[in-house]
Amino acid sequence: MNRVLQFLERGITSANPFLMYLCFFLFVLLVIKFKTQGATKYKNLPPSPPKLPIIGNLHQLRGIPHQAYRALAQKYGPLMYLHLGCKPTLVVSSADLARAVMKTYDHVFASRPEMMFSKRLLYGLMDVAFTPYGEYWRQGRKVCVVQLLNAKKVQSFQSSREEEINLMLEKIEHASLSNSVVNLSEMFTSFTNDNVCKIAFGRKYNEGELAGRQLRTILNEFTYFLGAFNIADFIPSLAWVNYLNGLNARLEQNFSQIDSFLDEVIEDHIGKKKIINDDGGGKNEEEADFADVMLGIEKDASTHFIPFARECTKAILLDMFAAGTDTTSITLDWTMSELIRHPKIMKEVQKEVRDIARGKLLITENDIEGMHYLRSVLKEALRLHPPLPLLVPRESMEYITLQGYDIPAKTMVIINAAAIGRDPKYWEEPEKFWPKRFLKNGTSASVDFRGQDFQFIPFGAGKRGCPGITFAISAVELALANILNRFDWALPNGNAKDLDMQEGFGITAFKNTELVLTAKPHY
Numbered sequence: 001m002n003r004v005l006q007f008l009e010r011g012i013t014s015a016n017p018f019l020m021y022l023c024f025f026l027f028v029l030l031v032i033k034f035k036t037q038g039a040t041k042y043k044n045l046p047p048s049p050p051k052l053p054i055i056g057n058l059h060q061l062r063g064i065p066h067q068a069y070r071a072l073a074q075k076y077g078p079l080m081y082l083h084l085g086c087k088p089t090l091v092v093s094s095a096d097l098a099r100a101v102m103k104t105y106d107h108v109f110a111s112r113p114e115m116m117f118s119k120r121l122l123y124g125l126m127d128v129a130f131t132p133y134g135e136y137w138r139q140g141r142k143v144c145v146v147q148l149l150n151a152k153k154v155q156s157f158q159s160s161r162e163e164e165i166n167l168m169l170e171k172i173e174h175a176s177l178s179n180s181v182v183n184l185s186e187m188f189t190s191f192t193n194d195n196v197c198k199i200a201f202g203r204k205y206n207e208g209e210l211a212g213r214q215l216r217t218i219l220n221e222f223t224y225f226l227g228a229f230n231i232a233d234f235i236p237s238l239a240w241v242n243y244l245n246g247l248n249a250r251l252e253q254n255f256s257q258i259d260s261f262l263d264e265v266i267e268d269h270i271g272k273k274k275i276i277n278d279d280g281g282g283k284n285e286e287e288a289d290f291a292d293v294m295l296g297i298e299k300d301a302s303t304h305f306i307p308f309a310r311e312c313t314k315a316i317l318l319d320m321f322a323a324g325t326d327t328t329s330i331t332l333d334w335t336m337s338e339l340i341r342h343p344k345i346m347k348e349v350q351k352e353v354r355d356i357a358r359g360k361l362l363i364t365e366n367d368i369e370g371m372h373y374l375r376s377v378l379k380e381a382l383r384l385h386p387p388l389p390l391l392v393p394r395e396s397m398e399y400i401t402l403q404g405y406d407i408p409a410k411t412m413v414i415i416n417a418a419a420i421g422r423d424p425k426y427w428e429e430p431e432k433f434w435p436k437r438f439l440k441n442g443t444s445a446s447v448d449f450r451g452q453d454f455q456f457i458p459f460g461a462g463k464r465g466c467p468g469i470t471f472a473i474s475a476v477e478l479a480l481a482n483i484l485n486r487f488d489w490a491l492p493n494g495n496a497k498d499l500d501m502q503e504g505f506g507i508t509a510f511k512n513t514e515l516v517l518t519a520k521p522h523y
């Protein structure tokens with residue numbers, strides 16, 4: 001969010017002198033308005049750093065947001081009240097407070113703030129992840145869980161997952177036999193995209209190099225907008241800057257590309273005429289994928305409290321894609337990066353995997369059951385590198401007091417899962433990659449990520465907690481076990497300790513540079 005100043009600067013300097021004067025005039029008006037505003041009616045707000053007129057605390061958020069919030073929390077405490085422009089924001093940075101927000105007062109904090117870019121791209125927030133709390137959210141989430149994300153469903157996708165893993169292994173083998181390096185980041189992205197596409201849309205939508213690249217570019221742009229800093233959300237009177245710097249045009253272009261893609265998916269499904277009812281009562285239940293189910297619901301509105309329109313179908317399909325692909329491939333990226341930097345741990349986990357595989361070329365899900373060390377490695381990577389370090393922002397639905405402080409209704413709530421995952425109060429040697437902490441007799445043996453242990457919340461918790469945990473974990477474990485079983489991995493050149501571990505800037509904490517390795521077949 002330190003981008004706010006650069007952003008304004010870019011928008012303003014690219015304009016003509018008249019616009020610069022207009023801008024200055026508006027700024028003066030805004031300062032006067034700010035100065036003359038009555039004092040807030042809440043006197044006992046949580047601690048807050050000093051703020052500036054108009055931008056509030058935005059200027060204090062330099063660099064990667066979760067790191068900036070963590071640095072501020074070290075000074076102002078785990079419950080901090082910021083003004084991000086005009087948006088009052090509560091930043092939570094301790095496990096106890098996260099429990100208060102996501103468990104004790106979950107019913108108060110279960111909504112999401114409205115952000116303009118998400119609203120435009122998600123058909124007016126007709127999705128699940130960004131939609132406000134209410135009956136529409138409840139029903140949308142239920143459909144996703146019942147039709148796609150519950151344990152039984154996830155298990156039924158096993159063969160599809162294994163097929164995709166096999167294809168990834170073949171690609172890696174091909175690269176290794178031709179002495180080429182393997183761009184693992186790219187492999188993980190296409191594996192997770194294909195896995196979700198096949199299960200949710202019935203087929204892959206990236207066949208052919210060009211189509212694949214185009215789809216990925218469109219989706220990258222989409223994810224960028226979901227996490228982009230939008231001046232209009234925080235200083236609405238400066239919304240016009242987005243016209244000047246071209247952001248609005250880019251947004252519209254992205255929306256129209258995504259909409260065309262979803263039209264194609266839907267046309268394919270209507271063409272196949274295998275629409276079923278969401279209660280599973282239709283004829284071709286066996287063949288039906290998630291898109292079919294959504295279209296069935298659209299047709300059969302009588303089964304629902306709120307009728308689903310075409311926009312709802314599109315938004316929810318998009319949600320599954322957006323929520324389920326990047327997060328999963330980022331997890332794989334960081335896990336392999338940590339293993340490369342820790343060769344001893346890499347050897348230990350490979351030994352466990354290979355002892356269980358006993359020469360099998362394709363590990364199946366049944367084999368994973370006994371791989372406790374592999375699971376600890378994955379947990380440790382999620383602890384140090386939660387793919388959504390600030391989860392997805394929440395919003396309070398009514399006034400409440402927290403630890404004696406006033407929290408007004410409609411306060412945006414940011415939970416710093418990344419900072420909590422490294423809090424020395426809960427973690428021994430918190431900065432160290434040490435998977436054994438999660439093993440039997442380890443210091444965090446009983447700690448899990450399913451939303452009961454608030455020091456470890458990479459998937460969030462409570463009503464808005466991630467419903468895709470089982471879907472994600474089954475793909476990640478299977479992919480990891482197989483690539484560790486089949487290949488020995490190394491950096492093409494250089495010392496593993498020098499591997500770039502910088503994070504990129506966005507809603508997801510992706511690795512700033514791609515992970516490129518050499519793979520040597522083990523068998």
Ligand code: HEM
Nearest residue numbers: 129323324327328388391392459460461464465466468472
């Ligand atoms: C490693 C992979 C994943 C991670 C780390 C992750 C993490 C998260 C987090 C932190 C949230 C917000 C939780 C909160 O506000 O308390 C979330 C929400 C959500 N996730 Fe995931 N997720 C992953 C994979 C998936 C997958 C595979 C799907 C579906 C295919 C999915 C679907 C969703 C949905 C629909 C929501 C919104 C829930 C709501 O607002 O009610 N996620 N996820």
